[in-house]
Amino acid sequence: AQKITQTQPGMFVQEKEAVTLDCTYDTSDQSYGLFWYKQPSSGEMIFLIYQGSYDEQNATEGRYSLNFQKARKSANLVISASQLGDSAMYFCAMRGVLRGSQGNLIFGKGTKLSVKP
């Protein structure tokens, strides 16, 4: 069975510093995709970044980068130069391609990030 584990219920970071949010996954699929979402207090889920299991380079999107270590089955999110608006819940998720080309996502329990001024 597929599973996502986020071991940090809450994290604090000083404004303008970088922060790493941990995510480990378990799957027997050879081809899979990993996602990170941000959920502010309003409840909307905001897509941040995607990493395919066969992508050779780590994904980057602006201040977000994904530290993908396939052998360790980890997909940590790195946020550089934290801003006050980054305070939110962050969810790691995985999709198994074998379930279909557009499969559902399996989510971790999330990490609450608080950015201090």
Place this chain on the structure above:
Amino acid sequence: DGGITQSPKYLFRKEGQNVTLSCEQNLNHDAMYWYRQDPGQGLRLIYYSQIVNDFQKGDIAEGYSVSREKKESFPLTVTSAQKNPTAFYLCASSSPNEQFFGPGTRLTVL
């Protein structure tokens, strides 16, 4: 603007009532999903549909029903059989490398 709309934003239900949550997308996606989120938790899959007139149960389908008569629409009915329906409900649609979410409906049982 392309996106996913959900209505209503807030919904109150009396015990024993069925309620229907609306989800519409204009992204031309074939696949659509319903997730449930409880406080402090991640999302869990209720139902999904890969194509019109076809849908599959997710991990927590008991007490819920769906229909997919049009590509754009995937309504969710919370029936009286769902014993603990108070939660935040998110609808999503997907392309291969992204899954887009609607703004959510917060359901409270009175």
